Amino acid sequence: MTRSFKETYSDIKIASPLKRLGxxxxxxxxIIALLMVSTGIITMGFNDGESVQGPLFQSFLFILVYLFLSFFWMRNGQTLGMLAWRLRVQTTEGERLNAKQCLLRYIVGILSLLAGGVGFLWMFISKQKMTWHDLASGTHVVELPKRAKILE
Known part of the structure; x- marks a missing residue:
């Protein structure tokens, strides 16, 4: 049973670049902390430092970061940083991301960074405020409204 992300909020809007940066x-x-801890654990398991320098180890770290991000993106559309800034990634139809969309978003996001951040800066040119990885994966980042405080 898939739960829909579609909300009844009338004030959900595309997230601002400043909040996305935050x-x-x-x-x-x-992610840096995750990489440091996992590298430390693996390094302690090997006597030689060469075991953690090769392409196999780098691939492991690449996959680890993908699994970390995609877990949050598929679960509720919010990484911990997005949760703190009241942001959510969702499909353009307002649904949860699937594994293919997460993979596209991750790979194109990395390519955007490797291109000097141009893929991220694209949101300043795009009328829909979408980055390259938003466009490639059919997703966008929205800002969630503040929850009303209940006075007791």
């Missing part, structure tokens, strides 16, 4: 920085700090 969430990105927050998530990068978490």
């Amino acid at each position: 969430a990105f920085i927050y998530d990068m700090m978490l």
